[in-house]
Amino acid sequence: MGKLKRLRRESAARVPGGPYATRVEKVLDSWRHRTRTTERDRRRQLAMYSVLAVQAGIAAGLAWIVAGRIGISTHNPVFAPIAAVGTVAGAVGQRLRRVVELIAGVGLGIAIANAFLALVGHGAAQTGLIVTATILLAIALTGHGGLVTQAGGTAVLVSAVAPTTASGVAATQLANAVTGGMIGLLVVIVLFPLNPLRIVHKAAAPALKQLAAQLTATGRALADHDASGAEKALQELRDMGDELARLSDAVQGAQEVVRFSPQRRHWRDSLQQYSEGAEHLDRAVLASRGLTRRSISLIVDGEKLPPLLPEAVHNLGLALRELDEDFIAGREPHRARHRTLTAVCQAGDACRAGLGLSGTAVVAVVRTIAGELLQATAITRTDANRMVREAAR
Incomplete structure (x- = not known):
């Protein structure tokens, strides 16, 4: 960034003459304007998203505590913080819809992935097969982009972290997702709402x-x-x-x-x-x-x-x-x-x-x-x- 500013100052300070000086300087002025605008946009985005980052961190921590210590899941409650972060990071003004998509996508991904996991087991090739089948089935059933994305991501997690033998795994994972989504909403709307x-x-x-x-x-x-x-x-x-x-x-x-x-x-x-x-x-x-x-x-x-x-x-x-x-x-x-x-x-x-x-x-x-x-x-x-x-x- 310092080198860019130094080059900009030098280009503005040295304006050689010649028949093309005016045209060249116009091109350089346009470049200076674009780079200034880009830097200003980055600073504005950093100021806006720094608050979002703090909210996401708080929501993820709370979701992990709630899911892990209040009886929802004592074994790797990973879906809770993932759903919480997804809710906080969802489109501003559409977080309620985002929670519904998260829960529906996670539920669909869990159901499909667990069914295939019981047939093919764990492994790199099996994970690829499970994700492909989950996305194809999600598209066939819903056709909704947000649900399809969430179902595919959930299938990866299920195939990677789910135990090979456990009863009630799917219900526990879905409960984690619901908990995380609700905590995400609680953080951004009730506990730490922005002005x-x-x-x-x-x-x-x-x-x-x-x-x-x-x-x-x-x-x-x-x-x-x-x-x-x-x-x-x-x-x-x-x-x-x-x-x-x-x-x-x-x-x-x-x-x-x-x-x-x-x-x-x-x-x-x-x-x-x-x-x-x-x-x-x-x-x-x-x-x-x-x-x-x-x-x-x-x-x-x-x-x-x-x-x-x-x-x-x-x-x-x-x-x-x-x-x-x-x-x-x-x-x-x-x-x-x-x-x-x-x-x-x-x-x-x-x-x-x-x-x-x-x-x-x-x-x-x-x-x-x-x-x-x-x-x-x-x-x-x-x-x-x-x-x-x-x-x-």
Whole structure:
């Protein structure tokens, strides 16, 4: 990592001349931006998953103790901690479904593997045969990816650790899996639940910042008649799928915590606002892609471009930044609403000054995005649409 930073500083410090200097420096700037983004994403993921790692460790230890010392299994209760870790590591917001898949997959794997184990016994070749047969039968019976994966993994464990002769082994292993899954849920929802608002904000902040940055970049590209700058912004907007997916998962996970954790239920109303805001943000991203595509056409076709139109797009980006700041501070988003309606006013005046086909389309999308942003600030859909119409006039 230190060598990478040193090379980056050296490449930025030495900019040789020549006819290709501008083009080469543009390529290097793009590389620097990508590496900075990658490092930031790694730090963000480490911060998020370090808590998950602690939860998984606690759940695994508790599951081993419960399964080994409270009578469920005194002989190698390996399925309990495995199920506990699988539950903690399951998709955020889908842990209840994950527990069902774990238990069903383990039960299916145990039943099939034990049947084959009684016929073929232990060994490397036997393990391969058992796993193959278990997966094929699981696919034939369910066809569900999560169940199939869990059944195959369970078959490996059964063939490797199950004693050759024991009564009630299958029932004990299944009991271990159920115990581990329940303890995993207990750890992440009741004993050590995360702050649901912090979960959502950590996921929402990158998406808000990215959308704000690309809208301001599009406004700047319009003002400079820079089609390549608008194309770059469009590509960045297309690459926002991961941020939006993480936000959706975070909202589901936070809702799960608030629903089942007694100490987190008082955040239910605040979380509802975040949940609704996430839906409107997703729609705003889709609309922004259309706005940027139309902006590229406007620039390339040389259509008439009043200065107020780039300012309107730029103000939408600033409104998103202010919305993020208001969410962090926990205050009413008056500034974001004011900036959003200012953008609608500017777009309306630009339309009256005269626009071509693409310019008119940009104005329409500005109004669409403005409506979504207003709704993200807890304004009803009817009121938001009325406010946009009044500001446009």
